Amino acid sequence: MNPQDLAALRRLLPGDVLTAEADLAAYSYDAAPRRVRPEAVVLARCAEDVRQTVLFCRQRRLPYIARGAGTNLSGGCAAVRGGVVLSLARMNRILQVDTAAGFAVVEPGAINLRLQDELEKTGHYYAPDPASFRVSTIGGNIAENAGGPRCLKYGVTTNHVLALEAVMPDGSIERFSAEDPGCEIMSLLVGSEGTLGIVTQARVRILPLPALVHTVLAGFPSVESAVECVCAIIAAGIVPRALEAMDRATVESVEAYMRAGYPATEAVLIIEMDGSEEQVVREAQIVERLAREHGAAEVRSATAAGERDRLWEGRRGAYAACARLAPNVLVEDGVVPRDRLPEVVRRIREISARHGVKPALLFHAGDGNIHPNMPYDERDSSQTARVRAAGQEMLRACVELGGSLSGEHGIGTEKREAMRWLHAPRALKLFRDLKGSFDPEDLANPGKIIPDEAPADFAAPAVRALSAHGARLAEKVRQCAREGRPMAVRGSGSRWQAAPPGCEELLTTGMSGVLDWDKGNYTITVEAGIAARSLALELASQGFHARLLDGAGTLGGILATKPWTGLRDDVLGLRLLLADGEIVDLGGKVVKNVAGYDIPRLVLGSWGTLGIIMDVTLRLHSLPQAAVRASAPRPFRAGPWQKQVKAAFDPRNLLNPWFFGEPS
Ligand SMILES: Cc1cc2nc3c(=O)[nH]c(=O)nc-3n(C[C@H](O)[C@H](O)[C@H](O)COP(=O)(O)OP(=O)(O)OC[C@H]3O[C@@H](n4cnc5c(N)ncnc54)[C@H](O)[C@@H]3O)c2cc1C
Numbered sequence: 001m002n003p004q005d006l007a008a009l010r011r012l013l014p015g016d017v018l019t020a021e022a023d024l025a026a027y028s029y030d031a032a033p034r035r036v037r038p039e040a041v042v043l044a045r046c047a048e049d050v051r052q053t054v055l056f057c058r059q060r061r062l063p064y065i066a067r068g069a070g071t072n073l074s075g076g077c078a079a080v081r082g083g084v085v086l087s088l089a090r091m092n093r094i095l096q097v098d099t100a101a102g103f104a105v106v107e108p109g110a111i112n113l114r115l116q117d118e119l120e121k122t123g124h125y126y127a128p129d130p131a132s133f134r135v136s137t138i139g140g141n142i143a144e145n146a147g148g149p150r151c152l153k154y155g156v157t158t159n160h161v162l163a164l165e166a167v168m169p170d171g172s173i174e175r176f177s178a179e180d181p182g183c184e185i186m187s188l189l190v191g192s193e194g195t196l197g198i199v200t201q202a203r204v205r206i207l208p209l210p211a212l213v214h215t216v217l218a219g220f221p222s223v224e225s226a227v228e229c230v231c232a233i234i235a236a237g238i239v240p241r242a243l244e245a246m247d248r249a250t251v252e253s254v255e256a257y258m259r260a261g262y263p264a265t266e267a268v269l270i271i272e273m274d275g276s277e278e279q280v281v282r283e284a285q286i287v288e289r290l291a292r293e294h295g296a297a298e299v300r301s302a303t304a305a306g307e308r309d310r311l312w313e314g315r316r317g318a319y320a321a322c323a324r325l326a327p328n329v330l331v332e333d334g335v336v337p338r339d340r341l342p343e344v345v346r347r348i349r350e351i352s353a354r355h356g357v358k359p360a361l362l363f364h365a366g367d368g369n370i371h372p373n374m375p376y377d378e379r380d381s382s383q384t385a386r387v388r389a390a391g392q393e394m395l396r397a398c399v400e401l402g403g404s405l406s407g408e409h410g411i412g413t414e415k416r417e418a419m420r421w422l423h424a425p426r427a428l429k430l431f432r433d434l435k436g437s438f439d440p441e442d443l444a445n446p447g448k449i450i451p452d453e454a455p456a457d458f459a460a461p462a463v464r465a466l467s468a469h470g471a472r473l474a475e476k477v478r479q480c481a482r483e484g485r486p487m488a489v490r491g492s493g494s495r496w497q498a499a500p501p502g503c504e505e506l507l508t509t510g511m512s513g514v515l516d517w518d519k520g521n522y523t524i525t526v527e528a529g530i531a532a533r534s535l536a537l538e539l540a541s542q543g544f545h546a547r548l549l550d551g552a553g554t555l556g557g558i559l560a561t562k563p564w565t566g567l568r569d570d571v572l573g574l575r576l577l578l579a580d581g582e583i584v585d586l587g588g589k590v591v592k593n594v595a596g597y598d599i600p601r602l603v604l605g606s607w608g609t610l611g612i613i614m615d616v617t618l619r620l621h622s623l624p625q626a627a628v629r630a631s632a633p634r635p636f637r638a639g640p641w642q643k644q645v646k647a648a649f650d651p652r653n654l655l656n657p658w659f660f661g662e663p664s
Pocket residue numbers: 030031065066067068069070071072073075076077088108129130131132135136137138139140141142143144145146147148149193194195197198199200319408409445
């Protein structure tokens with residue numbers, strides 16, 4: 001930045017701009033290895049400061065990078081293309097707590113722990129609990145879609161965000177809510193790592209503290225037996241609020257560091273139940289029995305807060321225990337379908353042996369989320385290269401086993417290139433188009449998440465074949481696209497909007513197959529033309545349940561019209577047929593997945609305007625789910641940011657065009 005621009009920035013925000021070398025050095029890194037000095041740091045005090053900074057940067061084509069506490073592990077705060085770091089840390093007020101309505105309104109710089117402390121005074125809590133909760137901010141948690149031990153039962157951050165205020169790349173201040181009709185921008189912003197807008201306020205869900213919490217700690221003779229126990233607990237219809245695992249290497253480092261008194265076994269599980277007294281007592285008995293049946297020689301239990309804390313102490317100190325073994329630690333974050341954990345652990349051990357590295361494994365076992373923590377010394381270039389190569393191979397193994405590159409730490413700069421292993425080129429182009437549509441000058445945290453175009457010889461991931469009906473539908477869409485003919489997508493017609501004449505009708509009802517029912521992992525992938533009612537019956541007949549409407553219509557039609565906001569909680573992935581006839585697969589079979597923009601949630605409620613939902617992967621439950629309160633489907637009038645989304649997905653407005661005016 002030239003001296004005139006710096007002076008202008010100081011005049012714009014007097015006293016809130018840092019440019020001293022020491023300050024720039026302090027803001028040159030986060031918890032990932034990369035260090036890059038920004039040109040200036042703005043300490044914002046309010047949304048208007050954020051807006052002014054964004055407009056200032058736009059006028060001068062300078063990148064700007066939002067920053068909370070800087071604890072992210074993927075390089076999200078690195079100013080890789082220079083520019084201004086915009087710190088939200090001073091915007092840390094808790095503006096409202098409404099226990100009756102079950103929400104709190106907070107500024108983005110509020111520390112997660114402070115919110116928890118405030119809520120505890122009212123007998124409530126906020127469910128997302130990343131291990132960094134003592135320092136990380138709610139804004140950073142939202143931007144990374146952070147998870148934590150409690151997320152197994154309660155979901156990750158996106159499941160607890162109700163509404164957001166954000167400064168968008170054009171400098172406008174917008175409000176988005178999960179209830180907005182049409183494609184849903186709020187969910188898109190969650191997990192977008194500050195690349196599509198800067199969150200300046202959030203309304204988050206709060207929950208009453210449970211009557212009883214019961215913690216069980218058990219030592220197992222092998223990682224396999226511990227994971228089998230995890231699967232048995234879920235199959236017994238118990239969803240603990242936490243199901244954490246550590247391997248022997250982690251336990252040994254914890255014992256050397258803090259003598260937590262953990263059993264010296266191959267794996268240790270911490271299982272925590274919460275709820276009513278009767279339920280928790282019953283569940284704890286079953287869990288203890290299952291642990292013993294799966295070979296646990298030592299099982300400890302606690303319900304008093306102090307005793308429970310002691311059982312957790314070692315798990316909480318596990319990162320610090322590992323960090324003291326060497327000057328640096330590479331923390332990887334992969335995720336696989338839960339029942340593939342033993343396989344991924346085998347692969348990680350084989351990779352580690354080949355590269356001569358010694359990871360300590362920590363996992364959120366219930367979610368299939370695994371963190372190999374690898375101590376190393378960055379001054380030793382050969383060791384650094386080996387650790388990095390091993391980390392990349394471990395992530396690749398997760399992808400090969402049907403998982404994802406990141407369960408909770410995000411992509412940032414560190415996994416940007418690896419995105420090519422997970423996403424086909426058309427999906428990456430869709431991410432690029434979305435980013436370009438929101439932020440045409442690429443100033444909001446550039447150089448993150450999305451890799452540059454792949455070299456021509458790059459072998460893209462294989463794409464699953466379409467069913468015969470799906471293939472015919474895709475061909476029809478390609479033909480319409482060639483001819484520029486508008487199309488009307490239709491399921492069973494239960495929510496049908498009258499299409500204007502001249503639209504080619506595209507019927508999804510011929511696509512009703514079950515493509516993959518993974519009973520161990522509690523997921524199902526089905527074609528979207530299946531009748532929701534028959535799917536619910538089929539699932540129930542085999543002891544599985546989905547939080548679906550037991551109503552008329554196809555699954556795809558229900559998702560596309562989103563008559564119930566809670567639908568967003570159980571959709572893990574979907575396949576979309578785009579307006580150009582190309583297929584993209586988004587999300588997957590894992591319950592935690594922060595590798596790229598959350599397009600599955602964006603598409604819910606979009607009324608077929610962004611693409612045709614071809615198949616869907618749903619999370620299943622072992623117990624019947626409470627009845628769903630559905631509202632009448634609400635067709636929408638597109639707002640400005642929904643138009644930007646449409647421009648990225650279907651620039652010629654060919655799919656269900658009447659929602660967006662005339663086809664172009
Ligand atoms: C020891 C340790 C343990 C951890 N444990 C967990 C864990 O259990 N679970 C987990 O999910 N993560 C964990 N993390 C990672 C990290 O703490 C989370 O990603 C956290 O959500 C980041 O919050 P932050 O305030 O530090 O954000 P930052 O690191 O400051 O920023 C993270 C990203 O969000 C963007 N950003 C920040 N604020 C905003 C905003 N207001 N609007 C838009 N974009 C914004 C930034 O540009 C950046 O891309 C851990 C990290 C460490 C060091």
